[in-house]
Amino acid sequence: MSDWMVTHGPSAGRRPRALSPLREHLRDTFWFAPAAAMLCVVLVWAVAAEIDTRIVETLQDEGEYDTLEELLKFAGDAKIVVTTVSSAMMTFIGVVFSISLVAVQMASGQFSPRVVRIFVRSRITKATFAVFLSTFLLTLLVLTSYESEPDPRLVSSVPVVQSLLTIAMVGLSLLLFVMYVNTTLRLMRIGQVIDRIVGESFRVVALMPVEASAHQGALGSETARIAHEGRAGVLRDVNIARLVRVARQHDVVLRLIPRTGDFVVPGTPVLAVHGGKAPPRRALRYAVSVGVERTFHQDLGFGMRQLSDIALRALSPAVNDPTTAVQALDRIVQFLAALARRPLDASLHRDRRGAVRLVQPVPGWTDLVDLGFTEIRGCAVGTPQVTRRLLAGLDDLALLVSEERRAPLLRHRALLVQAVERGVPEGADRAFALQPDRQGIG
Known part of the structure; x- marks a missing residue:
């Protein structure tokens, strides 16, 4: 940098x-958005884990053990989903990364090496990588919260909120993947690349003072x-x-x-x-x-x-x-x-x-x-x-x-x-x- x-x-x-x-300098980097997103997801997971702990403590204090058993069953079913997502997400990230490399190589070879920065600065590309990596990290964190203790009287936490958060992140990942593919295919067309260049140029003009030198x-x-x-x-x-x-x-x-x-x-x-x-x-x-x-x-x-x-x-x-x-x-x-x-x-x-x-x-x-x-x-x-x-x-x-x-x-x-x-x-x-x-x- x-x-x-x-x-x-x-x-x-x-x-x-x-x-x-x-x-502006952070927009020209690719590491900042994923790093910030993963930091945020750790904080969100910590909050969700605390909420899960409080829910379990409240139900135990009130003697709602039947409700706790239902939550344990839900968490067990959700664990299968979380485990599947954790193993599949890195493959998904590899697919996205491969698509990006192909698009960048094609743009550099057919248009100009200077247009590669358009792909680097693409918000949807950064958002897709950030959400995918955050989802993968979240699944690892959630898996650490599962306990093998089946007795609702002894369990300290049931990752219900964490599991729901993971499912929500999976849905967001799928939505962003569709948007990412659509945007990347558009950027592989020369008309869209030229339009991006002109749009950036006009933003520079708009920020210039309007007066004679x-x-x-x-x-x-x-x-x-x-x-x-x-x-x-x-x-x-x-x-x-x-x-x-x-x-x-x-x-x-x-x-x-x-x-x-x-x-x-x-x-x-x-x-x-x-x-x-x-x-x-x-x-x-x-x-x-x-x-x-x-x-x-x-x-x-x-x-x-x-x-x-x-x-x-x-x-x-x-x-x-x-x-x-x-x-x-x-x-x-x-x-x-x-x-x-x-x-x-x-x-x-x-x-x-x-x-x-x-x-x-x-x-x-x-x-x-x-x-x-x-x-x-x-x-x-x-x-x-x-x-x-x-x-x-x-x-x-x-x-x-x-x-x-x-x-x-x-x-x-x-x-x-x-x-x-x-x-x-x-x-x-x-x-x-x-x-x-x-x-x-x-």
Whole structure:
């Protein structure tokens, strides 16, 4: 797990939540949900065992031995079920684990290695594993509560509530298994994977402050720079709440130098200080998160990177699936259209009084357009379905954006036309490939 030193990017007028960085990092792990569920089930079992003990003591005090005999018979029958569930649950877990591995391998090979994290972050997958393991652990705990003493006057506990709890957990496991299989089959379809990527990307956009970025001169003169300490890796995110608080306490403005997703090495500057002395190192501890791979958290371009990777994999000679490339292009155009009139280049984070305290760089409009179209355009020549959809997307975006944002769109359109004219020898084929079509080829 990466060094966690981070937070969530706040939306306009919304203060970042202190627990959001920890929550985001735990979502990228697979161990936390099962571990927490098993801890909870131990506590629930302890409560259920205490209730069973109290029930037996009450019935013995009141002389209700006939009722106790009935409970002993029920517990004996339930023990058969509990024993069967205990022996079968690990096999069930193995089946679920095998399905997950097959889905992950297929997604990594056919779509992109970057989409594996979708399966890791899947709530239904984590819930299924957590409930299955918890059910198995619960059956072991319940089996320890059974006594061999048949005399109701001498028995100290009859696991009735525990047995009912186990049966309830079995029912929940079966329900989750059906939901898990359904969700996994959906995630094995490229349309669902692309939809998940776009959904995550829009959540990043929703949490970005909506205001024009300040000119660097308005921040005051740069007075110091703070170098990165720790291991090298990809900048996953920064703890916005901590950095804003530290900047307010020292009456300075902090400016993040690398963008989220950049690879940073020890000794390179990560923060610039404007308007005062640099805060002490201990105040900035756990403010920067570095990991082995990019995440969606605060990374505006990561979704576009994944969509572009999927399209490139689909256009490779080994796959040769232009329809999938068109599906990715549909969502690239959708994402760029949503950002067409939004301020980019930097996110400004303010303190409670409205003063800018942290400037966080984000990809600009030209960067996002290049990320979405450059590599796909280079591989699309000779595939008219993709060139037609690409031209239609560029034309649609050119109608949505302001005049100053049209230049990169027109540049990509001109380069695509030139590439098709050079690469397609037949005039009729060139004319067909250069006709804009939102479906590619119908």
